[in-house]
Amino acid sequence: MRRVTTTAYRICPFCEACCGLELELEGDQLVKIRGNPADVSSAGFICPKGAALGELHEDRDRLRAPMIKRDGVHVEVTWDEAFAEIERRLPPIIATDRDAIAVSLGNPAAHKFGLLLYGARLGRALGTKNVFSASTLDQMPKQLASGLMFGHWLSVAVPDLPRTDLLVVLGGNPVVSNGSMWTVPDFRGKAKAMQARGGKLIVIDPRRTETAAFADQHLFIRPGGDAFLLLGIVHTLFEENLVELGRLAEHVAGVDDVRAAVQGLAAEVVAPRCGIAAAQIRELARTIAGANHAALYGRIGTCTQEYGTLASWLVDVINTLTGNLDEPGGAMFPKAPAFAANTVGAAGKGKGIATGRRTSRVSGAPEVFGELPTGCMAEEMETPGQGQVRALITIASNPVLSSPNGARLARAMDELELMISLDIYLNETSRHADVILPGVSPLEDAHYDVAFPQLAWRNTARFSPSVLPHPDRPAEWELLLRIAAIATGKGANADLNAFDDELTADDVRRTAGPLAEPILAAVQPLRGPERLLDLALRAGPYGDRFGQAPGGLSVAKLRAHPEGIDLGELAPRVPEMLRTPSGKIELAPPMLIADIARVRDDLARPVPDLVVIGRRQLRSNNSWMHNLPTLAAGRFRCTALINPADASRFGLRNGARAAITRGDAQITVEIELSDQMMPGVISVPHGWGHDQPNTQLGVAAVRPGANLNTLFDEGLRDPLSGNAVLGGIAVAIRPLA
Numbered sequence: 001m002r003r004v005t006t007t008a009y010r011i012c013p014f015c016e017a018c019c020g021l022e023l024e025l026e027g028d029q030l031v032k033i034r035g036n037p038a039d040v041s042s043a044g045f046i047c048p049k050g051a052a053l054g055e056l057h058e059d060r061d062r063l064r065a066p067m068i069k070r071d072g073v074h075v076e077v078t079w080d081e082a083f084a085e086i087e088r089r090l091p092p093i094i095a096t097d098r099d100a101i102a103v104s105l106g107n108p109a110a111h112k113f114g115l116l117l118y119g120a121r122l123g124r125a126l127g128t129k130n131v132f133s134a135s136t137l138d139q140m141p142k143q144l145a146s147g148l149m150f151g152h153w154l155s156v157a158v159p160d161l162p163r164t165d166l167l168v169v170l171g172g173n174p175v176v177s178n179g180s181m182w183t184v185p186d187f188r189g190k191a192k193a194m195q196a197r198g199g200k201l202i203v204i205d206p207r208r209t210e211t212a213a214f215a216d217q218h219l220f221i222r223p224g225g226d227a228f229l230l231l232g233i234v235h236t237l238f239e240e241n242l243v244e245l246g247r248l249a250e251h252v253a254g255v256d257d258v259r260a261a262v263q264g265l266a267a268e269v270v271a272p273r274c275g276i277a278a279a280q281i282r283e284l285a286r287t288i289a290g291a292n293h294a295a296l297y298g299r300i301g302t303c304t305q306e307y308g309t310l311a312s313w314l315v316d317v318i319n320t321l322t323g324n325l326d327e328p329g330g331a332m333f334p335k336a337p338a339f340a341a342n343t344v345g346a347a348g349k350g351k352g353i354a355t356g357r358r359t360s361r362v363s364g365a366p367e368v369f370g371e372l373p374t375g376c377m378a379e380e381m382e383t384p385g386q387g388q389v390r391a392l393i394t395i396a397s398n399p400v401l402s403s404p405n406g407a408r409l410a411r412a413m414d415e416l417e418l419m420i421s422l423d424i425y426l427n428e429t430s431r432h433a434d435v436i437l438p439g440v441s442p443l444e445d446a447h448y449d450v451a452f453p454q455l456a457w458r459n460t461a462r463f464s465p466s467v468l469p470h471p472d473r474p475a476e477w478e479l480l481l482r483i484a485a486i487a488t489g490k491g492a493n494a495d496l497n498a499f500d501d502e503l504t505a506d507d508v509r510r511t512a513g514p515l516a517e518p519i520l521a522a523v524q525p526l527r528g529p530e531r532l533l534d535l536a537l538r539a540g541p542y543g544d545r546f547g548q549a550p551g552g553l554s555v556a557k558l559r560a561h562p563e564g565i566d567l568g569e570l571a572p573r574v575p576e577m578l579r580t581p582s583g584k585i586e587l588a589p590p591m592l593i594a595d596i597a598r599v600r601d602d603l604a605r606p607v608p609d610l611v612v613i614g615r616r617q618l619r620s621n622n623s624w625m626h627n628l629p630t631l632a633a634g635r636f637r638c639t640a641l642i643n644p645a646d647a648s649r650f651g652l653r654n655g656a657r658a659a660i661t662r663g664d665a666q667i668t669v670e671i672e673l674s675d676q677m678m679p680g681v682i683s684v685p686h687g688w689g690h691d692q693p694n695t696q697l698g699v700a701a702v703r704p705g706a707n708l709n710t711l712f713d714e715g716l717r718d719p720l721s722g723n724a725v726l727g728g729i730a731v732a733i734r735p736l737a
Ligand SMILES: Nc1nc2c(c(=O)[nH]1)N[C@H]1C(S)=C(S)[C@@H](COP(=O)(O)OP(=O)(O)OC[C@H]3O[C@@H](n4cnc5c(=O)[nH]c(N)nc54)[C@H](O)[C@@H]3O)O[C@H]1N2
Pocket: 105, 106, 107, 108, 112, 134, 137, 138, 139, 300, 395, 396, 397, 398, 399, 401, 402, 403, 422, 423, 424, 425, 427, 429, 438, 439, 440, 442, 476, 614, 615, 621, 622, 623, 624, 686, 687, 708, 709, 726
């Protein structure tokens, strides 16, 4: 019997490019996948990971049933058995101390609205201060700097690539990563179009990356040197009278404080520390100031370092001082259709942000954006006393591989009284869990990107309903809600629909006052995250305002447009989007001005002989896509790139095995000679090391690779944001027989 062929549309959930995909199905078999040419954001772009969506769906290692660990072995159980186990073990821990339960949210949670919106609900139900996430292994410095300057954690400026004449990329490789803290599908195509109309691309990176390969200029920088370089540029802008705030002048506070703070940090002073000659620093400052429209963009290389917040801030200081912030062709603020706090409430002023409302128990690390640094997780589990973490819930999180010194974390996990993992694999982290609850596959899940439209190259609205409904299995938000029901004493068998109604009604009544009841009635047919989305869209800046603005956005409207709805190019938003108490752009937040003292103290620090940095790879996604055959195929990619001059210095040959060490920590890697590398710097990808026992990753285990994070110190952080330092760390290397 010939099965019916259907076409479906789905936003790819794997990376921040959020590409719109077109799927061809025969029955419930995915037979073809391509980029959707009609998609209003991605216009047909797709990468090999998106094309592997079907393989993930089919992957036999992907978990379909919950598991409980019995006598050290994970066995499949029913959903009711899994939740009964949680109900038996979780409430007694909560009863003694709410902070005894830690939550660890991983990267995929940022891509799945069920996990994000209901992870937050679970967090509130648990009431613990011990919330950790991949944000402190990633972009927290940028969020903190943006929050201090503009008043909200997600008011992050992104380059207006279609209209810029100069893009300066620091510590990002968007050709491979497909953009981050910047949703920009087909970055390469857009950047080449900029070059074709006479624009320039400059890349500043210790490696001549795939992005640098077609740049008009590439500058090697010493890892961790960005704050020094950027301070030198700011100094030059003032010294050479290149500061030109333009339209924003009346909206910016603190210019003189910045001028005073950079005194003495001339290009000549900072040059040795960033490894870029003073003349080049000055030239760069003049080029940026002289461009018609320029945008500086800093990504993970500028965040995962000791001066992460400082460097992230300085990127926007330069954008502002050169008149490029909030200007077409500069760095602009998207206006997202839903969930964007900088579109909510009174325009132009707000509460701003604060950090340190709580501190971590052991190290006293300040809370940032409601979280504690992931680097503190192990010590909070190990250190006895009131407030000790005795249970852990991981949500799409693999910190054993993705965070520094995961081996310590793994040992601490085994001492916990209870560990629950919401994960689709039995992997390096979930193997420590007492209960594993698997989510559905992306084909089965509905999708809306909560965060990324707030960071997108263009304003659009898109929603994907589930392609293959899954009546026999709970959605992930239902799993989280069921744990929340247990945590709040409603029990594992509570009526989840009623509980969901109650939580949503509470939220709406808090914000909508007398309008709450008609609003709730309007969205009542929907449930779960789709209902929260409908509320956010309809109340949002393009919404139908529950009927008051006919034709405006709603879930129903997005359902009718699988290609999405275009909301136009980025438009200036200052002062309307500001949420600082002053109603100004705070160019000189005291916390950041004070942090420059660290830089001054550090100017004379000797440059280490050899440091290691990370890199991303097109056919890999952090720690978890190495089990898909087409992605895992081909040349082995977990290699250490090293400059030939360094290789001969250390007696290393191409293809040979070598040990990289830091103190007692050691990993074994394969050497790959590459003149892409700055001398004195080696590059090893992260997310490998699939050689742990009792995992179920048949493909990944064949070529497990080495876990770079073994070499790093979980205590090494940017003190302001709590973000881990994941590069620029001194190591030694030697050949192995
Ligand atoms: N050295 C070094 N370390 C790094 C980085 C680096 O550049 N260098 N980068 C850091 C960054 S930026 C990040 S974001 C982190 C990422 O680190 P994590 O947040 O740990 O995320 P992943 O490594 O992507 O692992 C995702 C986990 O979620 C599971 N998963 C995948 N899809 C789903 C799903 O649909 N549902 C559920 N429930 N689970 C799912 C996977 O099986 C896996 O266990 O790594 C960080 N670590």
